[in-house]
Amino acid sequence: MPSGIHNRKRRGRPCHIRVRYLPGHPKAHTKQRIVRAANHHTLPNFIGRYFAPRDDPDEYPMYCASMLMLLKPWRCLETDLKQPSQNWESAFADFLSTAPVETKKILSGIQYFHECRASAMRQTMSVEMVHTLEGMELLPEDGVNDEGHEGERQAMLTEETLTDLVASQQTTREEWHGLLAIEAAKIAKIFDGSESDLWNNIVGSNTTEIGTMQLGMHSVRMTTAENLRNLLLWKEQMTEDVQKQNPAMDTAHTTLDNPATHGDVEMMPSGEVPKPNSATVRYLGDTETSEESLTAVDPTSLRYDQFRAYDIITAHLDATLAGQVPPPLRMLIHGEPGTGKSKAIQTATEHFIHRGARFMLQKSAYTGIAASLIDGKTTHTIAMISPRKDQSVSAESKGKLQAHWKHIQYLVIDEVSMISKSFLAKLSRNISIGKMEDGIQTSRTIFEEFTTVVTLKEQMRVTDPVWQDFLQHLRVGQVQERHIAMLWTLVLTNPKCVETDFSSPPWNNASLVTPRHRVHRIWNDVALRKHGQEAQSIILECQAEDTIKGQPLTLRE
Numbered sequence: 327m328p329s330g331i332h333n334r335k336r337r338g339r340p341c342h343i344r345v346r347y348l349p350g351h352p353k354a355h356t357k358q359r360i361v362r363a364a365n366h367h368t369l370p371n372f373i374g375r376y377f378a379p380r381d382d383p384d385e386y387p388m389y390c391a392s393m394l395m396l397l398k399p400w401r402c403l404e405t406d407l408k409q410p411s412q413n414w415e416s417a418f419a420d421f422l423s424t425a426p427v428e429t430k431k432i433l434s435g436i437q438y439f440h441e442c443r444a445s446a447m448r449q450t451m452s453v454e455m456v457h458t459l460e461g462m463e464l465l466p467e468d469g470v471n472d473e474g475h476e477g478e479r480q481a482m483l484t485e486e487t488l489t490d491l492v493a494s495q496q497t498t499r500e501e502w503h504g505l506l507a508i509e510a511a512k513i514a515k516i517f518d519g520s521e522s523d524l525w526n527n528i529v530g531s532n533t534t535e536i537g538t539m540q541l542g543m544h545s546v547r548m549t550t551a552e553n554l555r556n557l558l559l560w561k562e563q564m565t566e567d568v569q570k571q572n573p574a575m576d577t578a579h580t581t582l583d584n585p586a587t588h589g590d591v592e593m594m595p596s597g598e599v600p601k602p603n604s605a606t607v608r609y610l611g612d613t614e615t616s617e618e619s620l621t622a623v624d625p626t627s628l629r630y631d632q633f634r635a636y637d638i639i640t641a642h643l644d645a646t647l648a649g650q651v652p653p654p655l656r657m658l659i660h661g662e663p664g665t666g667k668s669k670a671i672q673t674a675t676e677h678f679i680h681r682g683a684r685f686m687l688q689k690s691a692y693t694g695i696a697a698s699l700i701d702g703k704t705t706h707t708i709a710m711i712s713p714r715k716d717q718s719v720s721a722e723s724k725g726k727l728q729a730h731w732k733h734i735q736y737l738v739i740d741e742v743s744m745i746s747k748s749f750l751a752k753l754s755r756n757i758s759i760g761k762m763e764d765g766i767q768t769s770r771t772i773f774e775e776f777t778t779v780v781t782l783k784e785q786m787r788v789t790d791p792v793w794q795d796f797l798q799h800l801r802v803g804q805v806q807e808r809h810i811a812m813l814w815t816l817v818l819t820n821p822k823c824v825e826t827d828f829s830s831p832p833w834n835n836a837s838l839v840t841p842r843h844r845v846h847r848i849w850n851d852v853a854l855r856k857h858g859q860e861a862q863s864i865i866l867e868c869q870a871e872d873t874i875k876g877q878p879l880t881l882r883e
């Protein structure tokens with residue numbers, strides 16, 4: 327309650343009302359608060375991101391918590407904003423039911439930003455669409471001369487307009503990033519510039535060349551019988567691999583529950599048996615790329631902390647398999663890069679295999695590369711999360727999720743730091759649907775359940791002490807000036823860059839890590855030609871053909 331109001335008469339503007347702090351406050355005897363005059367306006371300046379939108383169901387709990395914190399008077403964050411029994415949504419609904427009009431106006435003002443932004447985005451998108459469509463050639467329907475039929479003109483989609491449309495979606499800026507990366511690579515002598523002429527130089531050693539035709543910088547030659555045979559084999563193997571990768575999600579291939587198929591022996595039609603002397607199919611991934619999965623080690627070779635993590639997981643599995651019902655294992659394995667987290671996962675997987683329980687384990691990571699390192703699948707695939715804004719799960723997807731998750735009891739997510747809180751909530755929601763569990767948890771609840779934490783400390787990959795020092799500081803957000811200076815010496819375009827011979831090991835096998843799709847595509851293209859040049863191999867380029875439910879896409883799709 328206000329106290330200590332000053333009523334002394336003074337010249338000039340009347341003094342603002344002053345209020346003492348409550349007794350017990352550390353400043354109670356030395357300071358006072360000034361009550362602002364009725365017409366005083368304070369413009370709050372919020373640091374950080376703007377408030378969450380109120381119409382996004384995934385963000386709504388965050389919106390309610392933020393609005394309560396902003397508008398409801400509180401002294402103690404933990405107790406004053408909501409009752410322990412309430413969630414943020416119901417606490418906010420209670421608050422709103424008695425909130426004055428002024429408060430509701432503030433709430434509308436905050437939401438106004440999101441409405442303006444959504445409207446601006448809609449407008450930009452439709453302007454871009456109009457431009458793209460305007461850029462398309464207008465063709466008369468059925469090729470009939472359209473004189474006098476202006477009203478019947480319509481934009482016809484052709485392969486060319488589609489290619490133009492795709493090209494128009496590439497921003498020049500992204501293209502520049504890619505080209506500059508190649509230029510930087512040429513300065514560093516990673517590429518010598520001859521890669522673009524590669525196809526002009528190759529002379530097939532074991533092919534019967536029928537004809538060669540120059541087309542720009544690439545030479546095109548007629549295919550040989552062997553090329554064709556290889557191509558068909560690759561196609562076959564890729565189809566097989568795709569099916570092998572996705573059997574569980576494809577209910578047509580899920581036979582676990584069909585007793586009729588148990589123990590069936592299927593005879594292969596003799597024509598389908600691969601000929602022993604046919605051309606071999608070898609993926610680069612077998613030996614030459616970083617996407618090869620990590621191998622397990624003998625558990626006795628695990629480092630002390632790795633073994634602790636391994637022991638916790640395997641003991642839990644053993645208890646489950648013994649028919650006990652141990653509490654769910656919510657576990658985090660922390661550790662700076664290179665401390666062997668993935669290796670521990672792979673070694674624990676071996677135990678699942680050894681116990682005949684591999685089908686109970688799902689391994690996953692946010693990106694395909696990270697997932698392939700542990701023989702897992704992407705988090706989007708295992709939870710059937712599409713990039714669409716519409717987050718509803720169709721009945722068909724529910725069925726597939728339930729078929730997929732039916733026997734899985736353990737989920738391992740590698741590189742979990744890539745997963746945002748909102749994505750984790752979506753993951754949790756869809757997996758709950760798959761496991762047919764009620765009560766969808768929100769992100770915070772999920773985080774709070776992870777009470778078993780093992781931190782790996784021994785560095786297994788990085789031996790360079792300077793880099794190790796940098797990684798340790800980076801991980802806890804304490805990068806120093808000396809680290810920045812060190813990083814600058816690694817920038818290829820910096821004249822003071824430490825000279826590196828990229829033509830000899832280990833640097834001739836170094837991978838480029840880039841967050842930009844365009845850089846990675848252009849780089850891969852040039853690197854592939856360099857590889858072909860060195861290996862004296864022909865590069866066959868096959869365009870992927872997308873399908874929807876097994877059917878080829880129509881032009882409009």
Ligand SMILES: Nc1ncnc2c1ncn2[C@@H]1O[C@H](COP(=O)(O)OP(=O)(O)OP(=O)(O)O)[C@@H](O)[C@H]1O
Nearest residue numbers: 623627628629662663664665666667668669786787
């Ligand atoms: N116990 C071990 N014995 C032998 N090699 C190991 C062992 N543990 C890890 N390694 C090796 O150390 C390297 C780093 O291991 P790993 O990829 O598992 O680390 P990580 O902590 O998952 O790294 P990141 O966070 O970058 O993914 C790998 O080459 C792995 O084979």
